[in-house]
Amino acid sequence: MPDPASPLALRFAGADGVTGKDKFAEGHGLEDMRGLPFLGEALIGFSCDASEMVEAGSHTVFIGEIMDMRISEGAPLVYGQSGFHRLKPL
Numbered sequence: 001m002p003d004p005a006s007p008l009a010l011r012f013a014g015a016d017g018v019t020g021k022d023k024f025a026e027g028h029g030l031e032d033m034r035g036l037p038f039l040g041e042a043l044i045g046f047s048c049d050a051s052e053m054v055e056a057g058s059h060t061v062f063i064g065e066i067m068d069m070r071i072s073e074g075a076p077l078v079y080g081q082s083g084f085h086r087l088k089p090l
Contacts, residue, residue, distance in 0.1 A: 032068040045070045
């Protein structure tokens with residue numbers, strides 16, 4: 001399992017400004033049951049059918065039904081206090 005703070009994980013999370021489908025240009029890509037992309041190195045991946053979009057200031061919140069999901073073992077990568085971090089046991 002790759003390190004959650006690997007360059008690929010950070011790139012996919014947007015740390016270097018890559019957006020949209022360009023995030024899938026590197027790494028081991030997988031597809032869900034409908035042919036939509038999953039990042040193979042991610043600990044969890046899911047695809048949804050969007051049922052509602054809510055404007056919230058400068059963001060759009062999508063509410064959807066999960067249609068497919070893939071879960072792997074590993075340490076999660078989280079974003080907080082303007083940086084990426086690993087969760088550690090208490």
